Amino acid sequence: MANYLDETHRAEIVELSTTITSKTEWPTWLLLAGFYLAWTAIIFYGEVLGEGFTIALLVPLLVLWMSIQHELIHGHPTRWPAINKALGFLPFAVWYPYDIYRDTHLAHHNDEVLTVPGQDPESRYVSGTFWLRSPRYMKALLWANKTMGGRLLMGAPLAVITLVGGELAGLFHTKRNAWRMWAAHILSVGIVLALVEQYSAISAIQYLFMVSLPALSIAMLRSFYEHRPATLAQHRTVINESSGLLSWLFLNLNLHLVHHDLPGLPWFHLPKVYRARREQWIARNDGYVIDGYFQLLQKHLVNPVDCPRHPAEH
Template sequence: MTRKPQDTAPRNGGIGIEWPTMAIATLIYGGWLALTWWHAALPTPVIVVAGGWLVAWHGSLQHETIHGHPTRWRVVNAAIGAVPLSLWLPYGLYRDSHVAHHRSPHITDPLDDPESRYVASSRGVRHVAARVQATLLGRLLFGPFLAVLALVADEGRRLARQPGRVARDWLPHLALVMPIVAWLEWTGFGTLRYLLLVVYPGLSLTLLRSFAEHRANLPGPSRAATVERAGPLGLLYLNNHLHTAHHDRPDLAWYRLPAHQRRHHARLSAQAGRAHRSYGEIVRRFALAPHDALVHPGRQDRR
């Protein structure tokens, strides 16, 4: 996460505000406040489902703001997305990593794409972590914990090389985390309980989306796959299940992606290779089976 590319997403042309995205942001933040305020009246399963949904939905909203939505003003978009409901990941790190992912000329290559799930070698800690998450069940159960560990390790190394940049990314994040933690403690929800019941399942939902959205042997330059029917998860992921379409037009707002997918279905399908029919299909195929090889095919001869 040491690369610092600039976000070049268009500023929405002549559109001042994208109201569908603003409505989603209002639902997320309003729902979060309601859930944490009235948590004592809610059964634990409701808290897990609703809280996990809201945190995952918020991650989808952050993704929209990184791509220049819902306004033409970068500072407003960042203000909408930077509230750290998940607590653990600074918005700036996510933004820089995701922009680098889109700009990578070799998407899925772990030495060039910071969001790659592949590893460069069959040895070491990273390979062990990838093996644990090779199946969908392993990714959902252990992926959130391993993602936080990976962030700690990466940021520890970066701190030794670039302490100023680490401070620039983390100090604003911690300043925003503090009032959230204070709110959780004041309402009696509790930070640890929030991490276990809300953040962890929310990150698992996000990892379900990203589990099969890229593969090194797909024909298109983005190596992106498509899930044709997402059901309610399409709203949760803000149509990012149409991942080939998103990489084709990363500037499009989430609610415009389905129309783009329909208009260019043949071309995008050729780029995506075999599309997944649904997330149900992904669960059936990969719950206990690996989605792909762990070592990137371009790195196998360098092991």
């Protein structure tokens, strides 16, 4: 447990871990069951719902699925990674293989290198060398991706292109495990899309580009200004005090500093732990607090939130 927490707060968190809710993790089990039931019902009763309702229901459901996968990666609802992987392996959101997401995200939790290009796999910044070598159109794309409008429109396509490009380049210099992983992922995607094509009110192409890609775009709003480059590691992670639908779809990960400091804490305890010591958490990250996603939208719909080039690389 983070060593800066006062003894009373430590005791409160330990007490939370002894509750029936923590021991059974029934909220996460309920969430998993609810997701599978909802996805199945939407697909197999899609003709009743029609195209519009099917798409409108599936997009937020897939945003929630990506958040559920995040919980599984962090050791919920069981302490056995293989079981958690089995629960979250199916690629309903299509683009990211579970193993890649797991490995890169856990590496991202090395707070000492947060935001550093080439060391933090989830960094939204580029190195000075990359910046200087980039043509004008690439710099324009990077600047646009630092606006909320740009992130919504092109953040997801850019992320997918980067993933595919990096993986294709690496597959010819890697071991068989990577080939097996991609084969399993592609086969699983094929099964998901075949079910969609055969039984739902939408086509597989619609699922890809009108459901999965928009869901990834919405999920990427959470990471839009989730981290910033700062001298001290604890000042690099945001507290976004969003509440409502987006906070629920993100499973409270908008309280991101709490998650980074206590990565084993399940999603349903994050708000309570934050509220118990709100002032301390805000002091810890030097006031890096955002009052919801609407505030970001107002300020940064077309204005970049900061420079794509990491300041340490200037």
